[in-house]
Amino acid sequence: xxxxxxxxxxxxxxxxxxxxxxxxxxxxxxxxxxxxxxxxxxxxxxxxxxxxxxxxxxxxxxxxxxxxxxxxxxxxxxxxxxxxxxxxxxxxxxxxxxxxxxxxxxxxxxxxxxxxxxxxxxxxxxxxxxxxxxxxxxxxxxxxxxxxxxxxxxxxxxxxxxxxxxxxxxxxxxxxxxxxxxxxxxxxxxxxxxxxxxxxxxxxxxxxxxxxxxxxxxxxxxxxxxxxxxxxxxxxxxxxxxxxxxxxxxxxxxxxx
Amino acid sequence: xxxxxxxxxxxxxxxxxxxxxxxxxxxxxxxxxxxxxxxxxxxxxxxxxxxxxxxxxxxxxxxxxxxxxxxxxxxxxxxxxxxxxxxxxxxxxxxxxxxxxxxxxxxxxxxxxxxxxxxxxxxxxxxxxxxxxxxxxxxxxxxxxxxxxxxxxxxxxxxxxxxxxxxxxxxxxxxxxxxxxxxxxxxxxxxxxxxxxxxxxxxxxxxxxxxxxxxxxxxxxxxxxxxxxxxxxxxxxxxxxxxxxxxxxxxxxxxxxxxxxxxxxxxxxxxxx
Numbered sequence: 001x002x003x004x005x006x007x008x009x010x011x012x013x014x015x016x017x018x019x020x021x022x023x024x025x026x027x028x029x030x031x032x033x034x035x036x037x038x039x040x041x042x043x044x045x046x047x048x049x050x051x052x053x054x055x056x057x058x059x060x061x062x063x064x065x066x067x068x069x070x071x072x073x074x075x076x077x078x079x080x081x082x083x084x085x086x087x088x089x090x091x092x093x094x095x096x097x098x099x100x101x102x103x104x105x106x107x108x109x110x111x112x113x114x115x116x117x118x119x120x121x122x123x124x125x126x127x128x129x130x131x132x133x134x135x136x137x138x139x140x141x142x143x144x145x146x147x148x149x150x151x152x153x154x155x156x157x158x159x160x161x162x163x164x165x166x167x168x169x170x171x172x173x174x175x176x177x178x179x180x181x182x183x184x185x186x187x188x189x190x191x192x193x194x195x196x197x198x199x200x201x202x203x204x205x206x207x208x209x210x211x212x213x214x215x216x217x218x219x220x221x222x223x224x225x226x227x228x229x230x231x232x233x234x235x236x237x238x239x240x241x242x243x244x245x246x247x248x249x250x251x252x253x254x255x256x257x
Numbered sequence: 258x259x260x261x262x263x264x265x266x267x268x269x270x271x272x273x274x275x276x277x278x279x280x281x282x283x284x285x286x287x288x289x290x291x292x293x294x295x296x297x298x299x300x301x302x303x304x305x306x307x308x309x310x311x312x313x314x315x316x317x318x319x320x321x322x323x324x325x326x327x328x329x330x331x332x333x334x335x336x337x338x339x340x341x342x343x344x345x346x347x348x349x350x351x352x353x354x355x356x357x358x359x360x361x362x363x364x365x366x367x368x369x370x371x372x373x374x375x376x377x378x379x380x381x382x383x384x385x386x387x388x389x390x391x392x393x394x395x396x397x398x399x400x401x402x403x404x405x406x407x408x409x410x411x412x413x414x415x416x417x418x419x420x421x422x423x424x425x426x427x428x429x430x431x432x433x434x435x436x437x438x439x440x441x442x443x444x445x446x447x448x449x450x451x452x453x454x455x456x457x458x459x460x461x462x463x464x465x466x467x468x469x470x471x472x473x474x475x476x477x478x479x480x481x482x483x484x485x486x487x488x489x490x491x492x493x494x495x496x497x498x499x500x501x502x503x504x505x506x507x508x509x510x511x512x513x514x515x516x517x518x519x520x521x522x523x524x525x526x527x528x529x530x
Contacts (some may be wrong), residue, residue, distance in 0.1 A: 042510065073437075074438070081430045083448070085452045085529040144436065
């Protein structure tokens with residue numbers, strides 16, 4: 001199943017946020033969306049996931065989702081969005097409650113998702129008892145439980161410290177390794193984009209327009225090797241040079257607001 | 258090489274400890290402080306009464322109040338008055354709470370209900386509900402109904418306000434998360450909105466319990482034969498101040514007991530906080 005941004009534009013009142021955005025996230029592909037602060041990255045993701053109606057254009061799906069997918073387009077949120085009154089396993093089970101699955105089937109899915117994210121021993125724990133990294137693991141586990149075709153990840157690592165970010169990035173690489181799941185990955189961190197994405201959509205300053213789509217010339221497995229370091233850095237510098245001046249302008253705009 | 262520049266043993270005349278400046282401003286209380294203070298006040302009160310410093314007609318000693326409560330309990334009058342008040346509070350509170358929760362959720366979840374509901378609540382909430390008792394007597398007769406209706410009205414408005422405030426305070430990101438998983442509206446209300454609003458709802462219960470107590474006493478003072486309010490009024494009219502204060506103490510204990518029940522509910526239902 002492919003996810004298509006079809007000429008999406010959006011305004012908040014008089015403020016134009018997105019302008020004619022078109023690209024495709026193909027099945028199994030990871031597309032990072034980067035750009036200066038306020039360029040509409042998260043707004044675009046909300047539109048792609050059906051949580052916000054665009055002013056014009058539309059998000060579209062092409063092809064059938066995998067037969068076992070319970071929620072083909074699934075978000076992983078920046079702020080985790082965990083139910084604080086529910087335990088880890090209850091949070092992971094939450095999106096399955098309204099499905100036709102039996103309790104046993106739900107249990108199997110929850111167990112599998114918790115195992116894949118290393119949370120099996122924390123299933124009875126409440127979110128407040130977990131670190132930021134562990135909370136995001138719960139968010140990822142919840143997303144995995146519904147067997148998504150495409151993950152919509154809104155800066156999933158930005159609220160975390162650098163060590164946790166590194167560990168979770170390794171987790172993402174592992175989870176996305178088999179190509180069964182695609183992802184639209186919004187980030188302001190160019191290193192994350194270069195490490196995880198197959199293609200990187202670079203947006204301009206508000207109103208966000210596509211400045212360039214950069215293809216990462218390596219497999220994700222190759223990017224983990226030491227020899228790829230320089231090439232990844234060069235790629236990051238290339239993207240940074242595309243957005244640097246606009247990022248500075250955007251920063252000034254925020255300070256003067 | 259690691260930098261081990263600080264030699265802690267090297268001290269001179271200028272070496273001094275950094276003064277601790279971080280004391281206080283911690284919202285904590287000592288475990289027995291409150292009880293000790295209460296016991297102290299009662300002891301002073303008793304001493305003043307026993308020594309004749311205070312006229313027992315104006316302020317009966319604690320021992321006289323305890324004696325009055327004992328006599329009330331022994332004669333069966335305590336239960337007669339208390340049960341009448343508890344029945345009125347219980348029925349009135351349940352009715353007002355049920356209606357308040359329903360209306361509060363409707364306002365919190367529906368644009369139409371919000372537009373209509375908030376207008377009426379804003380207009381009617383400030384009215385002292387006891388002022389409506391004569392009208393309610395006219396409508397409902399002189400039995401239990403007007404007293405229960407007064408309590409229910411008082412409880413209803415506070416409950417509705419705390420419920421829709423609680424619903425408004427549920428983090429929108431949790432609702433969007435549920436929607437992103439195609440969770441149906443009813444399940445979102447049951448699994449996200451209700452538990453998210455529960456802290457505000459329980460906080461509202463504390464207020465409505467006090468409102469119910471206030472209104473039952475007021476209503477019983479206006480028109481009742483039995484009930485703690487009627488008993489207190491009767492004692493006051495007969496200048497039986499020990500009986501009057503016995504009624505006040507019973508009300509205080511009742512309020513404390515209700516507070517404990519709500520505290521227990523908070524501990525058990527909001528353990529995740």
